[in-house]
Amino acid sequence: MPNLTHEDILSLLRGVVDPERNQDVVTLGMISGIQVRDGHVAFTIEVDPARAGQYEPLRKRCEEAVFGAPGVLSATAVLTAQGGARPEASKAPPNAPKAPNTSKAPAAQAAPGGGSQKTGIPGVRAIMAVASGKGGVGKSTTAVNLAMALKKMGLGVGLLDADVYGPSLPRMMGLSGRPDSADGKIIEPKVAYGVPCMSIGFMVEDDTPMIWRGPMVMGAVEQLLRDVRWGELDVLIIDMPPGTGDAQLTIAQRVPLAGALIVSTPQDVALSDVRKGLNMFRKVEVPVFGIVENMSYFLCPRCGERTEIFGHGGARQTAAELGADFLGEIPLHLAIRETSDAGTPIVVVQPDSAHAKAYLALAERVAEKLEESLDALAAAAPKIIVE
Ligand code: ADP
Numbered sequence: 001m002p003n004l005t006h007e008d009i010l011s012l013l014r015g016v017v018d019p020e021r022n023q024d025v026v027t028l029g030m031i032s033g034i035q036v037r038d039g040h041v042a043f044t045i046e047v048d049p050a051r052a053g054q055y056e057p058l059r060k061r062c063e064e065a066v067f068g069a070p071g072v073l074s075a076t077a078v079l080t081a082q083g084g085a086r087p088e089a090s091k092a093p094p095n096a097p098k099a100p101n102t103s104k105a106p107a108a109q110a111a112p113g114g115g116s117q118k119t120g121i122p123g124v125r126a127i128m129a130v131a132s133g134k135g136g137v138g139k140s141t142t143a144v145n146l147a148m149a150l151k152k153m154g155l156g157v158g159l160l161d162a163d164v165y166g167p168s169l170p171r172m173m174g175l176s177g178r179p180d181s182a183d184g185k186i187i188e189p190k191v192a193y194g195v196p197c198m199s200i201g202f203m204v205e206d207d208t209p210m211i212w213r214g215p216m217v218m219g220a221v222e223q224l225l226r227d228v229r230w231g232e233l234d235v236l237i238i239d240m241p242p243g244t245g246d247a248q249l250t251i252a253q254r255v256p257l258a259g260a261l262i263v264s265t266p267q268d269v270a271l272s273d274v275r276k277g278l279n280m281f282r283k284v285e286v287p288v289f290g291i292v293e294n295m296s297y298f299l300c301p302r303c304g305e306r307t308e309i310f311g312h313g314g315a316r317q318t319a320a321e322l323g324a325d326f327l328g329e330i331p332l333h334l335a336i337r338e339t340s341d342a343g344t345p346i347v348v349v350q351p352d353s354a355h356a357k358a359y360l361a362l363a364e365r366v367a368e369k370l371e372e373s374l375d376a377l378a379a380a381a382p383k384i385i386v387e
Helices: 006-013 056-067 139-152 214-226 246-254 268-283 314-322 334-341 354-380
Strands: 031-037 040-047 074-081 124-131 157-161 190-192 195-199 233-239 259-264 288-299 326-332
Touching (some): 006 031, 006 040, 040 056, 056 074, 124 246, 124 354, 139 233, 139 259, 139 334, 259 314, 288 314, 288 354, 326 334, 326 354
Parallel strands (some): 124 233, 124 259, 157 195, 259 288
């Protein structure tokens, strides 16, 4: 099968029978979104949200059926639920019991712009996104160091790498290997520096090219959100995929976000992307906590001189124009690159450095914004009046 076609994939999948309904997955109309590129195959399996917990074996069999064929180098199947419902692999039902600590549970249960589809994660007080209008601006570096700084402030923090196109959390947190799961359903996060972490990068080989369509990204993110034992957290930080396409919009729409932080570099091109990012979150009524300017200026490691390579200050100006808060600036510095690429975030290993302090200052602003957002949610929640 040298040149795989969609029809080839469908005929392979016709051999997989859904045991509940005794028909093959293709005849049942469960397969969609087939992507084939250079022998790498990806597709979605539409499932009935009412049959929670039953589809994982079927998903695996679909992958195996395709992977076994000549010419197929990799096969990735993602479960999604039709009609905008959550994918099947998500275990928490919409009326999932709240976490024992009720003061922590409700925040993520009803987020701004929320609809009935936005179900919080029991035990997680708030979920926030770190986003960027384009790749390479330091979004992941910011997410990781922000998490470390919030942790340092005493908050319970988790990190979810939703950047399925280029997951960098494992490298930046010095983590590798597949996560454990005792029952094959709930995944244990990997923990670094006291912060539970989950990334699609733990699940796939480094050299596997990612072919993801919007709905598949959401399916994967839902699984990483809900099938992981996050425990009790004040905030779960999602490192978003870069950009403002369908996949990002769906996450912004469907995950109960308390707010979003947008990372930008000072250049004009990045700033026009900031506008798109800001508008995306506003469209779905997710509060934008503000904008942070990364690689804001160059601090010479030898003489300490500050050079504004990209014409510093653009993000502050754009934030003002767009009515968003400017939350701080992070210098461009070799130590930030080296520590983040070595899996030892600068906030942890050089806590007294000027760079770590820049992240701590950012974290303080973010913590304030989180509290404001949670207060606004609590105020907006319906009150029960007993006469
Ligand atoms: P993104 O998530 O936006 O794609 P990353 O966080 O992966 O970007 O950063 C891209 C590269 O830039 C990485 O090698 C990272 O170490 C480096 N980097 C990010 N922020 C800084 C900074 N402030 N100073 C120096 N290097 C940085």
